[in-house]
Amino acid sequence: MPDGGEGRRVITIRKAILRGSFALVLGAIALSTALSFYEFRQSLQSELARNLQVEAVAVMNHVDTFLFERMEDIRDWRRLEVMQDIRVADVDKRLARFLADLQAGHGAVYTRLFCTDMNGRVIAASDSAMIGHTRPPGQVWLKDVRKQSAEVVLETLQSHGGGAGATIALRVVIPDAFRAGDLGYLYAVLNWDEVVTFLNEAAGATRSALLLDDRDRIIAASGALAERPGLSDISLSGWLKEVSRPGTQTHDADVLGMGTVLVGAANATGYQYFSGFGWHLLMMVPTDVAFAPVWRLFWAMLVVLLVTLSIAGWVSLRLSERIGSPIGTLTEFTRRFRQGEAGAPPPSDRAVSEVRELSRAFAEMIEALERSRAQLITAGKLAVVGEMAAIMAHEVRTPLGILRSSAQLLERQPELGAKGRELTGYIKSETERLNQLVTTLLECARPRPPDFRPHDLHDIVRHVSDLIASNADKKGIHVELDLAAASSILACDREQLIQVFINLIINAIHFAPEGGRIRVSTRNQGDSIVAAVADDGPGIPKERRQQVFDPFYTRREGGIGLGLTIVQQIVRGHGGEIWISESPWGGACFNVSLNLEHTGEGAA
Numbered sequence: 001m002p003d004g005g006e007g008r009r010v011i012t013i014r015k016a017i018l019r020g021s022f023a024l025v026l027g028a029i030a031l032s033t034a035l036s037f038y039e040f041r042q043s044l045q046s047e048l049a050r051n052l053q054v055e056a057v058a059v060m061n062h063v064d065t066f067l068f069e070r071m072e073d074i075r076d077w078r079r080l081e082v083m084q085d086i087r088v089a090d091v092d093k094r095l096a097r098f099l100a101d102l103q104a105g106h107g108a109v110y111t112r113l114f115c116t117d118m119n120g121r122v123i124a125a126s127d128s129a130m131i132g133h134t135r136p137p138g139q140v141w142l143k144d145v146r147k148q149s150a151e152v153v154l155e156t157l158q159s160h161g162g163g164a165g166a167t168i169a170l171r172v173v174i175p176d177a178f179r180a181g182d183l184g185y186l187y188a189v190l191n192w193d194e195v196v197t198f199l200n201e202a203a204g205a206t207r208s209a210l211l212l213d214d215r216d217r218i219i220a221a222s223g224a225l226a227e228r229p230g231l232s233d234i235s236l237s238g239w240l241k242e243v244s245r246p247g248t249q250t251h252d253a254d255v256l257g258m259g260t261v262l263v264g265a266a267n268a269t270g271y272q273y274f275s276g277f278g279w280h281l282l283m284m285v286p287t288d289v290a291f292a293p294v295w296r297l298f299w300a301m302l303v304v305l306l307v308t309l310s311i312a313g314w315v316s317l318r319l320s321e322r323i324g325s326p327i328g329t330l331t332e333f334t335r336r337f338r339q340g341e342a343g344a345p346p347p348s349d350r351a352v353s354e355v356r357e358l359s360r361a362f363a364e365m366i367e368a369l370e371r372s373r374a375q376l377i378t379a380g381k382l383a384v385v386g387e388m389a390a391i392m393a394h395e396v397r398t399p400l401g402i403l404r405s406s407a408q409l410l411e412r413q414p415e416l417g418a419k420g421r422e423l424t425g426y427i428k429s430e431t432e433r434l435n436q437l438v439t440t441l442l443e444c445a446r447p448r449p450p451d452f453r454p455h456d457l458h459d460i461v462r463h464v465s466d467l468i469a470s471n472a473d474k475k476g477i478h479v480e481l482d483l484a485a486a487s488s489i490l491a492c493d494r495e496q497l498i499q500v501f502i503n504l505i506i507n508a509i510h511f512a513p514e515g516g517r518i519r520v521s522t523r524n525q526g527d528s529i530v531a532a533v534a535d536d537g538p539g540i541p542k543e544r545r546q547q548v549f550d551p552f553y554t555r556r557e558g559g560i561g562l563g564l565t566i567v568q569q570i571v572r573g574h575g576g577e578i579w580i581s582e583s584p585w586g587g588a589c590f591n592v593s594l595n596l597e598h599t600g601e602g603a604a
Contacts, residue, residue: 021316029308033301041294045250045262048290052207052264052283059202059209060266060281063195068271070109071152074172074188077102078150083174086115086123086183095124096131111167111191115174117184137185138169142214142277154277168192195220207285208258212236214278225256239263239282250287260287330359337366377550404431450493450573457488457497457529457594461520464501468509477512479505482521485529490596496570503563504533504590511537517585527597528576533590534583545580 077083085095099113103126114125120136142154153171170188175181199209199222211220216237225231234255253261261284268276407427410416416424465479472479501520508518512535519534540548549568571578576594583589 017316017320021312021319025309025312026305029305033298033305036301037294037298040297041291044291044294048262048285049264052262052285053266054264055202055207056209056264056266056281056283059198059283060268060279061271062198063211063279063281064268064271064274064276066195066198067277068274070170070188070190071274073106074152074170074186075150078172078174078186081177083115083186084177084183086117086174087176090115090124093124096126096128099124099126102126108191109194110188112187112189114187114189115184116187118182123184135187137171141168192220196222196226202283206289207283208256208261210236210282210284212280212282216280219279228257236282239265251284253284253286258284258286261285262287262290326359330362334362400431400434403427407431448496450496450570452491452493454489455492455494455497457490457492457522457531458483458485460494460497461501461522461531464498464505465520467498468502468505471506471509472518475509475512476515477509478515478517480517480519482519485522485524487524487596488522488529490529490594492574492594493570496573500567500570500592501531501533503567504592507563508533508535508537508588508590511535511588513537519583524596525593528593528595531592531594533592534585535587535589536583536585537587539582539586540580540588548580549578 080098082095082098085092090096095115099115103110103113110126112125112127112130114127114130114135115123116135117123120134122130122133122135125131138155140153140155143151150172155169155171156167168190170190172186174183174186176183195211199211199220203209203222207222208225209222210218210225213219216235216239218231218234218236220226221228221231236255239251250260251263253259264283266281266283268279268281270276404427407424410424411421413420461481461483465481469479505518505520512518517536520531521534522529522531524530549564551562551565568578571592571594574594576592578590578592581589581591
């Protein structure tokens with residue numbers, strides 16, 4: 001909506017609350033979700049990397065232990081007495097049977113055990129088909145050299161030089177027990193699948209394990225990686241150094257067809273007095289697998305965000321309704337009030353406390369405006385009365401004085417008959433009534449300031465009761481005094497209060513029925529004394545009770561409607577209040593409250 005001519009858009013309370021709530025909730029949850037996601041991802045990455053590192057160390061230790069045990073086996077076997085049967089070419093096959101029993105006793109650890117002479121001819125073997133064939137020493141891969149112990153050589157018996165899938169054999173020299181020199185070699189061909197089994201068990205279904213030699217070539221792999229063509233030709237040179245740096249836990253594994261992976265690395269540390277061959281082990285897991293729980297958390301947080309936004313939207317709608325609807329209703333009421341349409345302010349019971357306070361304050365303002373408007377109307381009427389009084393005092397009193405004087409002169413004429421005297425009496429009484437009317441108008445327009453002196457209100461009421469006794473007796477009305485106030489001395493203008501109670505009691509006598517009742521009572525209420533004039537007449541409807549104090553409003557035949565206006569002015573001039581209620585008999589009850597501590601300062 002354009003706002004004036006400035007082209008700005010008006011934002012309603014509802015829109016402002018909705019936008020603010022959504023921005024606050026979305027910003028808070030989005031920020032907390034992002035931070036939680038990042039922190040959880042970092043924590044999970046660190047934890048997974050540590051687990052991979054621990055698992056890599058464990059598997060590498062397992063491989064070192066396996067190699068150590070195999071080398072200890074072959075060192076122990078070389079010194080056995082049965083090995084000396086090489087000298088006689090194992091004619092009785094005792095050595096061959098021994099080798100077959102050793103292989104069977106170690107399960108699947110060895111694929112073959114055989115012995116050769118120094119020229120490479122197979123003398124005895126666990127596989128009898130090998131006997132008699134020549135097998136010269138293979139390519140030396142690694143050596144385990146120790147003091148006071150036989151050298152064990154790790155060699156490959158295939159031409160591709162130690163790659164994955166090569167046949168790995170341990171070789172040791174068999175010494176001649178009877179003279180200097182050596183008889184031949186003992187070979188133990190390892191079942192490399194045992195090492196692969198270690199890797200598979202450690203890797204499981206989601207991770208991968210790679211065993212690297214001292215030149216960072218892959219010599220064993222777990223799972224599907226072991227079946228990858230050309231794996232033995234892939235060099236992972238630099239991987240170990242890179243992933244060992246602090247803070248580096250991921251690596252690009254496109255060369256292995258795995259994308260980005262989390263990596264844990266371990267170096268061979270040997271076992272007991274075996275220092276190892278300098279191999280390395282890498283435990284890897286793809287980041288998309290590793291961070292799957294993080295992404296599940298992310299989607300869960302996203303669902304929570306949507307649910308929270310939905311709840312926040314519903315709460316914002318309810319809240320904006322609670323705030324915006326009452327204000328809109330209040331605005332509409334203000335518009336109607338400005339256009340002159342009467343009506344009660346809208347209820348605000350369902351609004352929030354601040355809006356309820358606003359509605360309450362607005363209702364009080366409306367009441368104050370209504371009172372001010374009524375006072376302006378009264379002031380306007382009194383201004384008219386003042387002008388009328390000034391005009392009548394100037395234009396009417398002089399002719400009235402002449403008429404009264406003329407009537408008095410006529411009365412003194414001896415020849416005036418009874419009819420003439422009756423007519424002059426009418427002239428005198430009517431001129432007196434007109435003079436009282438002018439006096440009343442002047443008192444209403446320009447009331448005399450009160451002369452405050454201490455007086456007993458009960459004495460004033462009793463005096464008024466005596467004055468109007470004859471008026472009450474004419475209608476057979478019983479005037480009852482119930483002066484129960486314990487404290488009744490106050491600063492007041494005695495003559496003005498007499499005028500107040502005369503007007504109230506005369507007004508009650510006029511509306512009370514023949515033989516009716518009037519009660520004048522007093523009571524103390526805090527620092528005030530309240531005097532009440534009650535009758536058993538027809539009463540005054542609630543909607544007209546405030547109207548009876550307006551100038552020229554009268555319900556009495558022959559009245560001019562200024563008596564109660566003057567009463568209200570006198571009571572207010574004394575700092576008091578006057579209001580109308582219902583009497584115990586259903587009639588009207590005029591209540592006058594005057595402050596006992598009123599000093600009269602500043603009274604008008």
